[in-house]
Amino acid sequence: MKLIVIGPRGKMGKLITQVAAEREDMELVAGVAPRGRDYIGTDLGQVAMVGRNLNVPVVDDLESVIDSCDVIIDFSTKEMAMEVVDCAVRHKKALVCGTTGFSEEEKKKFQDAAAHIPMLYAANTSKLVNIMNKLLEIVTSSVGDEADIEILEMHDQWKKDAPSGTSKEMGEIMAQAMGKKLDDIAVYGRHGSSPREKGTIGYHSLRAGNIPSSHTVYFGFMGERLEITHHSYNWECFARGACDCAAYLAGKEPGFYTIKDVLNL
Numbered sequence: 265m266k267l268i269v270i271g272p273r274g275k276m277g278k279l280i281t282q283v284a285a286e287r288e289d290m291e292l293v294a295g296v297a298p299r300g301r302d303y304i305g306t307d308l309g310q311v312a313m314v315g316r317n318l319n320v321p322v323v324d325d326l327e328s329v330i331d332s333c334d335v336i337i338d339f340s341t342k343e344m345a346m347e348v349v350d351c352a353v354r355h356k357k358a359l360v361c362g363t364t365g366f367s368e369e370e371k372k373k374f375q376d377a378a379a380h381i382p383m384l385y386a387a388n389t390s391k392l393v394n395i396m397n398k399l400l401e402i403v404t405s406s407v408g409d410e411a412d413i414e415i416l417e418m419h420d421q422w423k424k425d426a427p428s429g430t431s432k433e434m435g436e437i438m439a440q441a442m443g444k445k446l447d448d449i450a451v452y453g454r455h456g457s458s459p460r461e462k463g464t465i466g467y468h469s470l471r472a473g474n475i476p477s478s479h480t481v482y483f484g485f486m487g488e489r490l491e492i493t494h495h496s497y498n499w500e501c502f503a504r505g506a507c508d509c510a511a512y513l514a515g516k517e518p519g520f521y522t523i524k525d526v527l528n529l
């Protein structure tokens with residue numbers, strides 16, 4: 265499977281390149297970085313600190329290399345992700361996008377792309393986070409209307425979007441389990457002096473140091489509470505999951521796929 269990685273110098277792009285480079289079922293054919301970077305034209309293995317040359321370049325123009333790949337993995341920015349999905353559709357290439365922070369309108373672009381290409385969007389590619397999502401569905405189905413549900417997510421100081429893509433997905437899963445729409449019940453931060461409104465899902469985002477990713481959902485009762493938490497110690501679990509998603513897409517028909525398909529959940 266021939267792979268292009270977008271943003272191979274980024275936190276995720278670098279790890280994805282390193283993981284792909286050690287997989288026997290994957291061949292890296294290029295990395296794509298922003299125009300003007302001093303490492304454009306140099307070896308992808310050096311740029312992504314793989315520890316050896318991969319004998320393929322980092323370029324600044326996806327269009328010039330896209331025909332050499334089967335699948336693109338994109339963990340970059342929401343602006344670049346929009347360019348990547350357009351290019352993937354033009355060239356009929358499979359795409360895994362793990363970038364977060366999109367508006368509903370932007371997300372629809374991925375659904376539309378799925379009519380033309382195998383398209384997998386995953387706000388979180390960790391196996392355990394996706395198992396946590398199943399637990400959230402079970403708990404919310406039975407006590408969602410009784411519990412005060414609050415989500416606390418923690419990430420590094422550099423993260424561009426808040427709340428995290430994962431916490432938005434968790435909220436959507438829980439709202440759906442209660443037969444509601446997240447937009448109608450989400451409360452972002454909690455300010456002022458009014459009491460908590462029953463039936464809402466509270467969102468809290470903390471940014472500090474180099475925390476990779478933590479998500480806790482609290483189900484508050486009177487006299488007791490349930491907490492379901494996932495912590496990642498680094499970003500490797502996401503990179504391994506991203507490569508599993510790409511491997512899953514190889515040879516698939518056009519359509520919209522999720523990590524639940526990959527993990528059989």
Ligand SMILES: NC(=O)C1=CN([C@@H]2O[C@H](COP(=O)(O)OP(=O)(O)OC[C@H]3O[C@@H](n4cnc5c(N)ncnc54)[C@H](O)[C@@H]3O)[C@@H](O)[C@H]2O)C=CC1
Nearest residue numbers: 271273274275276297298339340362363364387388389502
């Ligand atoms: N789905 C998941 O499991 C995960 C998703 N993410 C998401 O992935 C995204 C990236 O996160 P990080 O790697 O931490 O960010 P980062 O800032 O370290 O890396 C972003 C990369 O995108 C590149 N980029 C930006 N514009 C570009 C352009 N026009 N052309 C080519 N490359 C371009 C940058 O040069 C950089 O290398 C974020 O949206 C984050 O939330 C992060 C971790 C896990």
Ligand SMILES: O=C(O)C1=N[C@H](C(=O)O)C[C@H](O)C1
Nearest residue numbers: 364387388423428429430477
């Ligand atoms: O930016 C990150 O680091 C992460 N982003 C994703 C998100 O927004 O949920 C996934 C994970 O939490 C790491």
